[in-house]
Amino acid sequence: MNQSTNKYTFKIFRYDPERSPRARYDTFSLEVAKGMTVLDCLQAIKASQDGTLSFRRSCRSAICGSCAMNINGKNDLACHLQVSLLGGRTVTVDPLPGFPVIRDLVVDLEEFYRSLERVLPWLVRSSPFPDKELPQSPAERDRIDSAVNCILCGSCTSSCPSFWFNTRYLAPAALLKAYRFIFDSRDEAKGERLELVDDRNGLWRCRTIYNCEEACPKLLKPNEAIAALKIEALKQSV
Amino acid sequence: MKTTGSWWWLLQRLSGAVLLVLIMAHFVVMHYMGFEKRLYADVLARLSNPLWKTFDLIFLSLGLSHGGYGLWGIVGDYCRSDSARIIALIAIVTAGLFLFSLGLVTVLTFHS
Amino acid sequence: MIHRYDTVIIGAGLAGMRAAIEARVSGSCCVLTKVFPTRSHSGAAQGGIAASLGNAGEDDWPTHMFDTVKGSDYLADQDAVEILVKEAPLTIIDLEHMGVPFSRTEEGLIAQRSFGGHTKQRACYAADLTGHVILHTLYEQCLKHAIKFYPEYLVLSLVLADGVCRGVVAMDILTGDIHGFFGRAVVFATGGYGRAFKITSNAHASSGDGLSIIYRAGLPLEDMECVQFHPTGFYPSGILVTEGARGEGAYILNDQGERFMKRYAPDRMELAPRDVTARAIQTEIDQGRGIGGGAYVHLDLRHLGEEKIRKRLPQILDLAMRFTAVDALKAPIPIQPTAHYSMGGIPTDIRGRVIGDAQGTVVPGLYACGECACVSVHGANRLGCNSLLEAVVYGARAGKVVCEDLPGIEWSDWPKGAVEGVQGEVRALVEREGNESLAAIRDELQESMQKNCGIFRSRGPLQEQLLIIGKLQDRFSRARLSDKGKRCNTELVEILELRSLLDFTELIVRGALAREESRGAHYRTDYPKRDDAHWLKHSLARKGPEGPVFDYKPVRITRYQPKERKY
Numbered sequence: 001m002n003q004s005t006n007k008y009t010f011k012i013f014r015y016d017p018e019r020s021p022r023a024r025y026d027t028f029s030l031e032v033a034k035g036m037t038v039l040d041c042l043q044a045i046k047a048s049q050d051g052t053l054s055f056r057r058s059c060r061s062a063i064c065g066s067c068a069m070n071i072n073g074k075n076d077l078a079c080h081l082q083v084s085l086l087g088g089r090t091v092t093v094d095p096l097p098g099f100p101v102i103r104d105l106v107v108d109l110e111e112f113y114r115s116l117e118r119v120l121p122w123l124v125r126s127s128p129f130p131d132k133e134l135p136q137s138p139a140e141r142d143r144i145d146s147a148v149n150c151i152l153c154g155s156c157t158s159s160c161p162s163f164w165f166n167t168r169y170l171a172p173a174a175l176l177k178a179y180r181f182i183f184d185s186r187d188e189a190k191g192e193r194l195e196l197v198d199d200r201n202g203l204w205r206c207r208t209i210y211n212c213e214e215a216c217p218k219l220l221k222p223n224e225a226i227a228a229l230k231i232e233a234l235k236q237s238v
Numbered sequence: 239m240k241t242t243g244s245w246w247w248l249l250q251r252l253s254g255a256v257l258l259v260l261i262m263a264h265f266v267v268m269h270y271m272g273f274e275k276r277l278y279a280d281v282l283a284r285l286s287n288p289l290w291k292t293f294d295l296i297f298l299s300l301g302l303s304h305g306g307y308g309l310w311g312i313v314g315d316y317c318r319s320d321s322a323r324i325i326a327l328i329a330i331v332t333a334g335l336f337l338f339s340l341g342l343v344t345v346l347t348f349h350s
Numbered sequence: 351m352i353h354r355y356d357t358v359i360i361g362a363g364l365a366g367m368r369a370a371i372e373a374r375v376s377g378s379c380c381v382l383t384k385v386f387p388t389r390s391h392s393g394a395a396q397g398g399i400a401a402s403l404g405n406a407g408e409d410d411w412p413t414h415m416f417d418t419v420k421g422s423d424y425l426a427d428q429d430a431v432e433i434l435v436k437e438a439p440l441t442i443i444d445l446e447h448m449g450v451p452f453s454r455t456e457e458g459l460i461a462q463r464s465f466g467g468h469t470k471q472r473a474c475y476a477a478d479l480t481g482h483v484i485l486h487t488l489y490e491q492c493l494k495h496a497i498k499f500y501p502e503y504l505v506l507s508l509v510l511a512d513g514v515c516r517g518v519v520a521m522d523i524l525t526g527d528i529h530g531f532f533g534r535a536v537v538f539a540t541g542g543y544g545r546a547f548k549i550t551s552n553a554h555a556s557s558g559d560g561l562s563i564i565y566r567a568g569l570p571l572e573d574m575e576c577v578q579f580h581p582t583g584f585y586p587s588g589i590l591v592t593e594g595a596r597g598e599g600a601y602i603l604n605d606q607g608e609r610f611m612k613r614y615a616p617d618r619m620e621l622a623p624r625d626v627t628a629r630a631i632q633t634e635i636d637q638g639r640g641i642g643g644g645a646y647v648h649l650d651l652r653h654l655g656e657e658k659i660r661k662r663l664p665q666i667l668d669l670a671m672r673f674t675a676v677d678a679l680k681a682p683i684p685i686q687p688t689a690h691y692s693m694g695g696i697p698t699d700i701r702g703r704v705i706g707d708a709q710g711t712v713v714p715g716l717y718a719c720g721e722c723a724c725v726s727v728h729g730a731n732r733l734g735c736n737s738l739l740e741a742v743v744y745g746a747r748a749g750k751v752v753c754e755d756l757p758g759i760e761w762s763d764w765p766k767g768a769v770e771g772v773q774g775e776v777r778a779l780v781e782r783e784g785n786e787s788l789a790a791i792r793d794e795l796q797e798s799m800q801k802n803c804g805i806f807r808s809r810g811p812l813q814e815q816l817l818i819i820g821k822l823q824d825r826f827s828r829a830r831l832s833d834k835g836k837r838c839n840t841e842l843v844e845i846l847e848l849r850s851l852l853d854f855t856e857l858i859v860r861g862a863l864a865r866e867e868s869r870g871a872h873y874r875t876d877y878p879k880r881d882d883a884h885w886l887k888h889s890l891a892r893k894g895p896e897g898p899v900f901d902y903k904p905v906r907i908t909r910y911q912p913k914e915r916k917y
Contacts, residue, residue, distance in 0.1 A: 018835045035586065035673075047789030051832035051841045056385075059553040061589040061669060063482055064389040080672045102524055103838040109386070122490040123449030133446040135458035141451060148451045148476070148483050152388050165315040184451070200314060204243040207311075219668075234244040 008032045008083060010041060012053065013094045016103050023101070025092075026050070032083050038091065039067050039078040042105075055105035062217065065153030069105050070094040075155035075215040096158035098167070112154050115170055119178035119196055124189035140185040146220045147180035156222050159215035161207070168201040172212035172222035175203065179225035182232060191236060198233045206230075250307055253300040260297045285348045298341040306334045351529050352764060355380045355498075357752050358517055358533035360505050360560060362387035364481070364738060365720025365745035366539030367488040370497045372749025373537070376756050380498040382505055382520050382531065384555055384843075387489045391541055391553040392741060395481025396665060397594030398465060398473030399445075399742070400735035401438035405455060406462040406471035411435040413470060416910055418736060421467040421623045422693075422729025423870035423880060424912035425573070425888070425905055430700050430725040432908065434736070437743045442474050445742065450487045452476050453662075463662075464597040466581075467623035467733040467917075478592045478665045481738060503529070504843055505559065506772050508536070508567040508716075511765045513706075515715035518563075519772040523843055526836030528776065530769040534759045535752045538564065538696055538704070538718040539745060545847070546855045547689035547804070548796040551583050551590035560722045562850035564696050565857070569706055569713065570892040570901070572724040573694035574854060575861030578732055578871045579805050581627035583688025584673050585646035591666055591685055593734040595651060596620040598662055602631065603648040603682060604639040610647075615917040622917040625731040625871040628687040632805045641684065648682035687805055693732055693871065694861075695724040697890060702748030703755075708890055708903040715759055719748040726888065729905075730870025780842060784828035788845050791822050791829060795851060803859050808876040812863045819856050826852055857891045860898055864889065882912050 008030055015023040028045045036044075039057055046053045055078070056066040062080040069078055072092050083091060099107035150173065157163050157171035170178075178197050181187045197203045203226065212222040284290050313326040356377030359366050366381055373379045383390065402409040414435040419426055446452060446460060453461040453476050465473040476483040492499070502523040509516040509530070517532040540560025544552025565571055581602070582591040596602070602620050604610045614630035615622035622630075635645050651659055651666075656679050659667055663678075670678040696718040697705050702725075704716040720741040727740050795818075802815035826848065833841040867881035868874050890901045 016835060016837065018837045035675075046841070047787070051788075052835070054838050054840045056840075058385050058389050058555045059391060059394050060587075061394060061551075062672065063394050063479075063665075064385070064391070064553065066385060066389050080669075082672070082675075106524075106838050106840075113386070117493055122494040123447075123487075125447075129447045131443070133443055133452075133460050136454050137458050138454045138456065141454045144451060145477075148486070149479060150486075151393075151482070152486075162315060166318075168318075181449075184449070186449070198243050200243075202243070204247055204311075205314065230244070230247060234248055237244045 006032050009090045011090060011092045014104055015101050036083055037079055038071055038081045038083055041083055054103045063151060065151035068096055068153035068155045070097055075159050077217040096154055098158045098164050109154055112157055115174040116177050119174050120189060120193050121177050123187055126188055134186045136185050143183050144180050147176050147225060149218055150176055150220060155215045155217055156212035159211040161209055162205045169205040170202050176222045176225045179229055194233050194236050203229055203233060246307060253304045257300050257304055291345055294345045302334050302338050306330050352532050354532045356756055357535045358531045359537040361539035361541060363390035363392035363541055364484060364741035367492050368742050368745030369537050369719055369749035371491055372746050373752045374495050374497055376753040382500045382503040384504050386501045388486055391556050393482040393485040395738050396478040396592035398475035398480050398735045399738040400472050401442040401474055402472055403439050405459040409470040409472050417468050418733055419910045420915055421731055421733040423731055423915055425729030425869055427726050427906040428908040429906050430727045433700055434727045434743050438739055441743050448487050448491050450484050463594060464621055465734045466593050466621045473735045478594055478663045508563050509765060509768045510567055515713060519769055524838050526839055528769055528773045532764045534756060536716050537748050538722055539720045540722040542692040542721040544689045546799050546851055548800040549588035550689040551580055551588055557847035557850050558854050559850045561695060562853040565853055565893055568893055570697060570890040571857055572697035572888050572890055574857040574891060575865050575872050576693035576730045578624055578691040579628040579687040580690035581624055581631050581687055582649055582685045585684040585686045587673050588688035589673055595663055595666055599654055601650045603650055604634045605641050610634055618917040623731055623733060626917055628805055631687055646684040646686045649685045650682040651678050691732055693728040695722045698723050698725055701751045702744055708901045717748045719744040730872055780831055780834055784830040786825045786829040788829045788848055791825055792848050795822050799855055803862055807862050807874050812859055815859045823852050857898055861889050864900055
C-alpha cells in the first residue's frame with residue numbers, strides 16, 4: 001500500500017464546563033496516512049496527544065450515526081470522510097451546530113430524539129393482521145426507501161436555519177420519519193400523522209432552504225420528503 | 239396548536255406566482271414604457287381605467303397578504319411566547335388593514 | 351442513586367429491545383445502553399435474517415435446522431437450534447407486522463436471497479441494510495410502548511448476593527455519576543467482542559463488556575475460543591461487506607483472477623459457510639496469491655449489473671467508494687477476512703436463563719440473549735443471517751420467560767455498598783498514577799490477537815499470546831488516564847473497555863489452546879481434524895483464584911448425528 005504521509009493541522013472545538021466556562025479551539029498537528037478518515041485522526045489525537053478530547057463514535061462504518069459533527073463547516077460523519085479529500089491542510093472540527101454542547105464534540109441530542117416522538121413514529125394499523133406478511137409491492141416499498149435508510153445522525157436538523165431559530169420546530173429528521181410512515185402503504189394513521197405535522201412548529205416552518213439535503217451524509221433528501229408531505233397535507237384539507 | 243397551514247401555504251404560493259407576473263407588468267409599465275416623457279395626464283388616464291383599477295386592487299391585496307403572512311412566518315420562527323405572538327399578529331393585521339384602506343382610498347377615489 | 355425496575359435489560363440492540371417489548375408486559379422495565387439504541391451494532395448487519403418462509407422456492411424448518419447444525423460443525427445444541435428455526439417464520443412475520451420494511455418480491459411477499467451455508471434461498475432482507483431497518487423498527491416499537499431507556503449508561507458490575515442476581519451498577523457516561531439498578535430480573539444483551547482483534551467488522555463499542563462483567567462476577571463463559579472471521583471485510587479497514595453480495599452472485603478472485611473457491615468448496619463455491627471461505631481466502635493470501643502478493647483478494651460484483659447492485663447492495667457501493675476508493679460498478683473490491691462474531695458467550699438454557707455451572711444450575715434472576723449469550727445455536731461456526739434471527743427469537747423468549755418467572759421472584763435486599771464499591775473502583779482508576787498508555791496497550795493486544803489467535807491457530811503462537819496478555823494485564827495496572835473529569839469522560843470509558851478486553855481475550859486464548867482439534871471457526875494447524883471422541887463438548891471458563899478454570903459440558907444432540915462436513 002502506498003504509505004505516503006502528510007502533515008495536517010486539526011483545529012478542534014473544545015468546551016468542558018467542568019474546567020472552564022469558555023470554549024476554545026485547540027490545534028493539533030498530525031501525520032495523516034493515506035486512507036485515514038477524520039475519525040481515525042480524532043482517535044489518533046486522543047490516543048497520542050490529548051486523552052481528554054471527547055467525541056462520540058461507534059460503528060465507524062457510516063451506519064450508527066454517532067460521529068456526526070461539523071467538519072470544515074459542513075455536517076458529516078467523521079468516520080466516512082477521508083482527510084485527503086477535504087482539500088487544504090487545515091481541518092476544522094466543530095460539534096453539530098444548533099444543539100447544546102455537553103463537552104467538546106459531544107452534543108445534547110435529547111430534544112432531537114423527543115422531536116421524533118412527536119410524529120407517531122411507529123406503524124399503526126387498526127385492521128387485523130393476516131397470518132402472513134402484509135402485502136406490499138416493490139414500487140410501494142421503493143416509495144419509502146430513502147426514509148427508512150435514515151440513521152438519525154442529526155446532521156440535517158442541525159443544519160436547518162429554521163431549527164436554529166426555533167428549536168421546537170420538528171425539523172427535517174422528524175419530518176422524514178413522518179414521511180416514512182405516511183407513505184408506507186401498510187400504515188393506517190396517515191390522517192392522524194398529517195395532523196401532527198400540520199402544526200405551528202411543524203411542516204410549515206420549512207423554508208425550503210435545502211441545507212438538509214446538502215448536510216445528509218447518507219445522501220437522502222429530507223427536503224423532497226417535506227415537499228411531498230406539504231402536498232399531502234393540502235390534499236387532506238381539501 | 240392546530241393550524242390550517244396548508245391553505246395559507248397554498249395561498250402564499252399562488253399569490254407569489256401571481257405577484258411575480260403583476261410585478262413584472264408593473265415594472266415594465268412604470269420603467270420601460272416612456273416613463274421619462276410621462277405627464278400627470280397620462281397617470282391620471284391610467285388610474286381612471288377600470289382595468290388598471292382592477293389590476294391595482296389585486297396587486298394591493300395580494301401584495302399585502304403575501305407580505306403580511308411572510309412577516310407572520312418570521313414571527314413564528316422567532317417568537318416563543320404566546321403573548322408576543324398575539325401582539326405581533328395584531329400589529330401585522332392592523333398595519334395590513336391600514337395600508338389596505340389607504341390603498342383602497344387611493345385606487346378608488348383617484349379620478350379626473 | 352438506586353433505581354428500581356422489575357426488569358433491567360442491558361443493551362439496546364435487537365435482542366435487548368425485543369426482550370424489552372415482551373418484558374414490559376409484566377411490570378416496570380428499563381433498558382440500559384452504552385450507545386443510543388439506534389446506534390447499536392445490530393444496525394450494521396447488512397445481508398439478511400434467515401427463516402424458511404419459502405417465498406423463493408420450497409423450504410422448511412428441518413432443512414434450515416440441518417444447515418445450521420452442519421454449519422456449526424455439530425457443536426450447536428440441537429434443541430436450541432430447533433426452537434430457533436421453528437420460530438423463525440413467525441418471528442419474521444411478527445417483525446414485518448411491527449413495520450420492518452423488508453424488500454419485496456413482485457408478488458408483494460418478503461424477498462429472500464441466498465446466503466453462505468444455507469441450501470435454500472432463505473435470507474429475508476431489506477437491500478443491504480437489514481439490521482439497520484430492524485433495529486430502527488424495534489426502537490420505534492419501544493417508543494410506542496414507552497419503554498424507559500437509559501442511553502449512554504455503561505454497566506460496570508453485576509450485583510449478585512447469595513447466588514441471586516439483584517441488579518447492576520452503571521455509570522452515566524455524560525455526567526459520570528454511578529447509579530445502581532435494582533431489578534428482580536436482569537437481562538444481558540450486550541453483544542459481541544470483535545474489538546479483541548485489530549481487523550474487525552465490529553463497532554468500537556463491541557468490546558465484550560457484558561461478558562467480562564459476568565466473568566468477574568465468578569460465573570462461567572462458554573465456548574469463548576469460537577470466534578468467527580467474516581470472509582469479506584474491506585481492505586484495509588475490515589469494515590463488513592455483506593455475504594449478501596455473494597448471495598446475489600459476486601465472485602471472489604485471487605491474483606490470477608481465479609475463482610479459487612472451486613478448490614476449497616466445489617459444490618457451494620462462494621456460498622460456502624464463513625469459516626471455510628475465510629480460511630480459503632487466508633490460505634490464498636498466505637501462499638502469495640493475494641492481489642499483487644498483498645494481504646487481500648478481490649470481490650467482484652461487476653457482472654451483476656448496475657441495476658441489481660444499486661437496488662440490492664446500495665450501501666456496499668457507497669462504502670466501497672468511501673473506504674477503498676473503488677467504484678464497485680467498474681472495479682473489484684479489495685477484501686480480507688475480518689473478525690466478526692463471537693459464537694461463545696454467557697451460557698444459557700433454552701429459556702434464556704443464565705446457567706452457573708456445567709450441570710446447568712440456573713442463576714436466579716439472570717438472563718442473557720443475543721450475541722453475548724451462548725445457547726448455543728451457532729456451535730463452532732455461525733451461518734450468516736442466523737445472528738439477527740437468534741437475537742430476535744431468543745430476545746423475545748428471554749422477555750417472555752422473564753414475564754413467567756417474575757411472579758415467583760421476590761424483591762430481596764439491595765446489598766449495601768454495591769454502588770459505593772464501584773464508585774471507589776472508578777475513582778481509583780481515574781486517579782491512578784502510572785506511565786503506561788491505554789492506547790498502546792490496546793493496540794498491542796489487538797495486533798497480537800490478530801497475529802497469534804486469528805483464523806489459523808497453533809500451540810506456539812497461542813502460548814506466546816498468553817504471555818503477551820499477561821504482560822499487558824500487568825502494564826494495564828499502571829495505565830494512566832489524562833482525563834480526570836467526570837463529565838463525559840470518554841477516556842474512562844475506553845479504559846473500562848480495555849479492562850474487559852484484557853479479561854476475556856485470555857479466555858479465548860486459553861480455550862483455543864485447550865481445544866486440540868479443528869472445529870468450525872476454531873482451526874488448529876497442529877490439529878487439523880475434528881475430534882468428536884474428545885471434543886464434542888462445550889467449554890466453560892470461570893474465574894478461579896489463580897486465573898481461569900476450565901470445565902466442559904456435553905453437546906445436546908437430538909436429530910442429526912455428527913458426520914463429516916463437506917461443501
